[in-house]
Structures are given as structure tokens and as C-alpha cells.
Amino acid sequence: MSIFGIIRIALKSLTRNKTRTFLTMLGIIIGVAAVITMLAIGQGAKKIVEDQVNSMGTNVIMVTVNFMQSSSNVRQAAGGGTLLEVEDVEAIRDNVDGVLYASTVYNTWGQLKFEGSNWRTGIMGVDADYFFIRDMKTSQGELFHASEVEMGAKVCVIGKTVADNLFGDVDPVDKIIRIRNIPFTVKGVLEAKGQNVMGMDQDDTVIAPYTTVYTRLLGQRWRNMMVLVSAKSKEAIQVVQQDILDLLQSRHRGTTSEVFSVRTQTELADTANSVSNTLTILLASIAGISLLVGGIGIMNIMLVSVTERIKEIGIRMAVGAGKRDVLLQFIIEAVAISIIGGILGIFLGFAAAKIVGDIMKWSVAVTPWSVVLSVGFSMAIGIFFGWYPASKAANLNLIDALRYE
């Protein structure tokens, strides 16, 4: 008998018990939808990370102290200068070829006050170069200058959220706010950046000269800082990276290359990507389990169906159906359930991914290969889980099957 004939028979028997067929299919639909959604979410996470890394600026190199590696050194060399210092930043800026900008970055928190309003937010102490590295501009007023950083001027620029919450309708420029009770003059309001892809408000920030933040706000020799560097060109990055490391090592005697972490944007992206890939695989495997359960559901129903239709199988064999015909009929039934379920699952997955994306404000992306993967996988599940019931059917003894009640 032709394969098309068998397909027709299989589809006909599926439509004969629609509710059951649909419920069996539901397992696959949900499984495939879950896989598609999870892959889309993973893909979205990947994109977020990429955006985040890109939003750092262009050709950026980040220098930090590697605490894991240096913790023992810190104790040994307390006060001996194993940590980054402001002088290091100047050395990097002045002595490493290919460095365009370099800026100290201190991060802290604090309470802001303006007249009756209060606002708690993150405070960054940076060099004037920071604005160029991050490509920041003001929408009102202006940025602070290198000279003001040098002087330790009590000035700052604020993000839009801070401006809105502290000032309302009042123009913040040249007003004096209190940061941890120290008065700062607001020089400008930064251009609004909105939420970042993780949903964090990028405008909820205050940026002040690091000198001021360091002496006025931190008030102690707390020297945990980060250095952001931007290289002249993409090509220069690698050389610059190595040179910075060499420089730091020569400036801090007795340190190994592991103490300082000098990482390029690409490296950060790679690490982040491998994290989000792991996340994607994890999510997809969990979803894959539900697909597997769906497959077991198919096997279960097919076994029931074979038992129910023993007489039908006997009749078909009596009028000339061979083993192969019966085997194929049942496998095709299983595969049809799984493939149709798979296709419906893809649509459901698309919808779910879209909804998740809308809710989380992520750009979730359904990739073509996740569709191919799901259909292929659900087909394989149909064959795999359909095989046992089908071979059970095909190996029935004709006479026994006919007599079965």
C-alpha cells in the first residue's frame, strides 16, 4: 500500500477521536511552546547583554582589581599599594599609547536633598573623561570640566529621574542640592537614556568629580575603584590592554598578572554571552523535559489505542494489511500527533514569547533554528514513542486479534 494511503488512514483514525487526539497533542503543544519560548527568552537575554556591553561606550577597557586573586596579597601588602590608585589612572592616560580617555570610577550611594524633597540614589565619582568614554551629554546646563575635578569642586550633574524627583518643575541648573548633607551645585541634567534593557533606570544617578566624592563623601581611604579606559581604535585595543597590565604590574611591585583584571568590551561580552548561553540551555532543557513528558503521553495513548483497536487491526490484516502497513499506520498516527502538535506549539510559543517580551520589556527573539529544532525534535519524539505501540500492533496474531473482545 502506498505511503499516502497509510497517511490517509492514520489521519482518519485520528479525527475519529478528536478530543483524545487533541489532549494527547496538548502535551506536545505545550512542550514545543515551552522550548520555543525559553529559547526566545534566552536569545533575548543574550541581546540584552550585548546591548549592555555596547552601551558601555566604544572600544572600552575596564580595569579592576581582581579580589579573588588578590585577597591574600591585600593582607600582606596592606598599604603597600596593591590596589588601584588615582596615580595609576594618570599613568595609564599619559604613558600608554593608544589610550584616548581614562577615568576613575567610584560608586556609592547617598541621600539627596533639595528643599523639602529627598531622593536616595547611586552616586558616581568620575573624571571629566568619563563623559567622553560613555558619550554622555546634557539636556540642560553643562557637564563639569577637568579643572573642576582637579579642584575637587562641589559640583555634579544629575540624571533626569533625579531631576524630576527633587525639583519637579523647577529648573535644577545652578541650584544647590545636598548629597549626604554636603552641598553640591547642579551643573546640568543629563540627556535622558530611559531604562536599560534590564529595566534599570539609567537616569536615576548623580555624577560628581571623583576627587570630591572621594574626599567629601567617602571620607576614608577606601580605595576600591574601577578605571574605565577607551582606546583610540578597535585595532589598538589588544595592545593597549597588554600595556595597561604591564604598566600596573611595574607600578605595583610584587603583584602577579592575576591581581589586575584588564578586560576589553569583547571579553566582557564573551563572558556574558557564555553565561546567557548556559542560561538558554538550562531553560531549554527544562522545557525539553516537558516535551519528553508529552512524548510519553503519546506513547501512553497509542498503547491504549492499540489495545482498543485490536479487532480493527485483525480486520485490516484479514483483508490484506501486512505487518508493515499496520506498523506504519500507527507510527504515522504518532508522528502526525507530534508534528501537528509541534506546529501548533510553535505558534503558541511565538505568542508566549511575544507576551513575555512585552511584559518584561525584553526583545525576545524567536530564531528560525529553534523552530526547525522543535519540529525535528517533536517528529523524532513521535517516531520514538510511537514505535513501541506500533510494533505491538504489527506483531499481533491475526486470529487472536480477530477473536479479541
Place this chain on the structure above:
Amino acid sequence: MANQDKTRLLSTEHLIKTYTMGDIQVHALRGIDLNINTGEFIAIMGASGSGKTTFMNLLGCLDKPTSGSYILDGIAVHQMSETELSQIRNQKIGYVFQSFYLLPRTTALENVELPLLYCKKCSLHERHEKARHALSIVGIADRAKHFPNQLSGGQQQRVAIARAIVNDPVFILADEPTGNLDTRTSIEVMAVFQELHRQGKTIVLVTHENDIAQYSDRLITFRDGKIISDRVNPSPRIATDDLMNLPSLDEED
């Protein structure tokens, strides 16, 4: 028809079927030697358990003999593989069962088409044509779209007969085809068989009722897995005549 009588359709030689159930052996057939020519209409009788069904199943290639030989249409059936047997069932044999064995939730027409689905070259259109034709031969073309549960027993058996003849088999086997039917319907079904016989089909049927056996032209009796008598029926009854002599349906009710 007379010239067809000479052609050998099948022959069995010392056909034995033994069922083994655990330690117990059931000798269902103890050596059957039988020749059947094309165009014969044979009735097999015998007590319950005498091996009639077992023999029919062997003739119909539904089962394999324990030993002995069975030559059908020049083919040594006892040596065939299961796949080959399924093709023989499909091409050469039409089997009618006591309890009809129609597929439920499947129209009469689709039931009749069933054997055609399993034969190689037969287009959709051809299938419909052949199935319709078979239904009209058994006289229920108007019930083509009915489901088995919408048909009377007699009509269901006609559908089963139509299914048996749809692939134009060399012979038709019927195991107690009237066993589940009342007298009138039984005779109606026998009229169908006699008509098929007139058209040249070879028919072997099993029955418990002597009246039914009288419509055939050769009577074989089984006992304990053996043939104890095999004789020609000198004057077969004519089912259509009997139908006319029966009281009308209204009175019967």
C-alpha cells in the same frame, strides 16, 4: 460453468493443526485431504469444536497449518511468509465472518474499500467505483454512506460480503455467515451467495443449519478434526424461490 468445474482451485494434503496451550495439545485438525475445483459451492457442517473454523482459517490464509500442504491456485501457501500471505488474503480470498467484522464509525462504502487500500495499484476513483459496484451486487448500494450501527444485521452481512468480493477474489470463504441472522435474512444472504456462485465464484461456507447447507451443491461434514462425509448435493435449493414462498414481512412481525 460446466467447463470451469474441471479446474482445480485448491488442494490440501494431510493438513494438521494442533494448538498447544501449556502442556495440553488440542488437535483441531487431524489430517484433512480435500480438493476444491473452481466454481464449486461447498457447505461445511459438523458439531461444535469439530475444527470447521480452524480449517476455514487455514483455507483463508489467516493461519498456518502445523503440518501438511495447501496449494491454492498453484501456490504452495504453507510455505509462504507472512507478508506473502497478507497479499494472498488481499488478492485471492474474500472472507465473510459470522459477526461481520466491519470497522465501526466507518461508512459501508469505506468498509468495502478496505481491501483495496492494501493493494498496490488502485486509484481513489477506481476504489470508489469498485466499492459501489460491489455494494450494488449485494443489493445495498443505497446504504453506502451508512455506518454499521445504522444497518440491520442482514445489511451488515451484505456489506461484509461486498467487502469480500470487492477485489474480485478467486474464492469466497464464509464462516457461519448466517449465524447471527434470522431465517428470512439468512435466506436473503444465501440468495446473494447463490448469485455470486452463478457468476462463477467459488464459495466455501460453514453452517450449523442443514437448511442453509442445502443451498450449496457439495456437502462436507467434519467430526473431531476429520472429514467424515463429502457428497454432492443432488438438488440444491434456490434461495430466491424460497424467499417468494416465505410469508411476507408484515405477517412475520
